[in-house]
Amino acid sequence: xxxxRPAPAALAxxxxxxxxxxxxxxxxxxxxxxVGWFGPLQILLAGQAERFAPGVGMSKEAVLAWVTGAGxxxxxxxxxxxxxxxxxxxxxxxxxxxxxxxxxxxxxxxxVLLAGAGGLWTMVxxxxxxxxxxxxxxxxxxAAVPDRVPRLQRGAVGGWLGAAQILGVVGGTGLATAxxxxxxxxxxxxxxxxxxxxxxxxxxxxLRLAAEDRPTRDLRAFxxxxxxxxxxxPDLGWAWLTRFLIxxxxxxxxxxxxxxxxxxxxxxxxxxGVLILTxxxxxxxxxxVVAGGRWSDRSGRRKPFVIWSGxxxxxxxxxxxxxxxxxxxxVASAVLGIGFGVFTSVDFALMTDVLPTxxxxxxDLGVINVANALPQVAAPALAAPLVTYLGGYxxxxxxxxxxxxxxxxxxxxxxxxxxxxxxxxxGAARMRAIRARRRARTAWxxxxxRPGGGCWYLPHRRTP
Numbered sequence: 001x002x003x004x005r006p007a008p009a010a011l012a013x014x015x016x017x018x019x020x021x022x023x024x025x026x027x028x029x030x031x032x033x034x035v036g037w038f039g040p041l042q043i044l045l046a047g048q049a050e051r052f053a054p055g056v057g058m059s060k061e062a063v064l065a066w067v068t069g070a071g072x073x074x075x076x077x078x079x080x081x082x083x084x085x086x087x088x089x090x091x092x093x094x095x096x097x098x099x100x101x102x103x104x105x106x107x108x109x110x111x112v113l114l115a116g117a118g119g120l121w122t123m124v125x126x127x128x129x130x131x132x133x134x135x136x137x138x139x140x141x142x143a144a145v146p147d148r149v150p151r152l153q154r155g156a157v158g159g160w161l162g163a164a165q166i167l168g169v170v171g172g173t174g175l176a177t178a179x180x181x182x183x184x185x186x187x188x189x190x191x192x193x194x195x196x197x198x199x200x201x202x203x204x205x206x207l208r209l210a211a212e213d214r215p216t217r218d219l220r221a222f223x224x225x226x227x228x229x230x231x232x233x234p235d236l237g238w239a240w241l242t243r244f245l246i247x248x249x250x251x252x253x254x255x256x257x258x259x260x261x262x263x264x265x266x267x268x269x270x271x272x273g274v275l276i277l278t279x280x281x282x283x284x285x286x287x288x289v290v291a292g293g294r295w296s297d298r299s300g301r302r303k304p305f306v307i308w309s310g311x312x313x314x315x316x317x318x319x320x321x322x323x324x325x326x327x328x329x330x331v332a333s334a335v336l337g338i339g340f341g342v343f344t345s346v347d348f349a350l351m352t353d354v355l356p357t358x359x360x361x362x363x364d365l366g367v368i369n370v371a372n373a374l375p376q377v378a379a380p381a382l383a384a385p386l387v388t389y390l391g392g393y394x395x396x397x398x399x400x401x402x403x404x405x406x407x408x409x410x411x412x413x414x415x416x417x418x419x420x421x422x423x424x425x426x427g428a429a430r431m432r433a434i435r436a437r438r439r440a441r442t443a444w445x446x447x448x449x450r451p452g453g454g455c456w457y458l459p460h461r462r463t464p
Contacts, residue, residue: 025200027164032196034168039189043176078135080366094206096140103137108190115186143362159293159345244371245407251379252400284337293345305346310408312339321397
């Protein structure tokens, strides 16, 4: 009688901790993708919209809304689809690497095409291609984490990915501004996107999937797989709803920030005010995004971190409603950054912990990522009537705080995580041993060191 066939390496639960080089290379690739997105979103698309608006008889705001709305619709579909395709890839370079290469190269070419847009429709097509291709790379990058990272290391890795995301947003905006023109800005973002993924692609080998282990090729089953029943997978359903509500709350905060400063608190230079608040928020986020993930890994728990970070964000949002002054806005921005930093890293780890199967990690994470993009579509529809008819900014931010608090509270409905202590995890002992070796290499030593960095303890050498 033969035993059951062991799971292939590409589908097995990872036990070997990843090194700092792997984490740094994947984080750099993630940041490069966000450079390709946010250089255009923050600076370049707005300039093109202003240039094309007179020719189509629309305002520049309307042109920009049409372009970004079309891109958001493509993003909602592309991320889960490319995640599912990467799950089925049996290339010699692995499941994820081919899509990172193709997505980054396609994104760079699409950015160059967008730079040469001569009107509204070519601008729409160019931006949709950027969203299509960069989402292929992004789906593969995020799926690489549950493929390779043990559960008790995912908080830290998620923190570094979150930090790279913020730096990518800032870097993309800086490149687009410093390049000195629309074409040069797009070219700078395109080159940065390609260069940023190279270290991961060249230096780190992906896990291969054998042809006999890939999911079925049946089209009906492929399409049906995008519906993840909350009744069948309740933990995934609650985790998705938590991420959606907290991201919706954050989107409501950011959507009308310029108008809040100008009309709500009467700040004399709202452009500068938005820049200051964004910088304060980003600095606070960077201070907590990695530390929060590491703390969660060491404790072996996820839910308390998500609950308290969501509650902290709700408090910061309520401050904007009840303390409508410039100092109040600065304090709220800092507190919001602290909470969102912890949430970004730990929620990512939580999501990877509730994935239903190893076979469909890319597709399932793509469905989860819809909870990031959908709030950007829902926020304007909810915010406009609240500000215009139902009480202005005070009601808007109280509503946002209530939504965020509800999202934090629903984390308690997730049952399948935080059940086991760190010692019960198959990879926990290995993680503790590696941390002990690192501490030994850096600890003070009273005598000569071993070749590997440890300390030779020589009891016969005593201080007189």
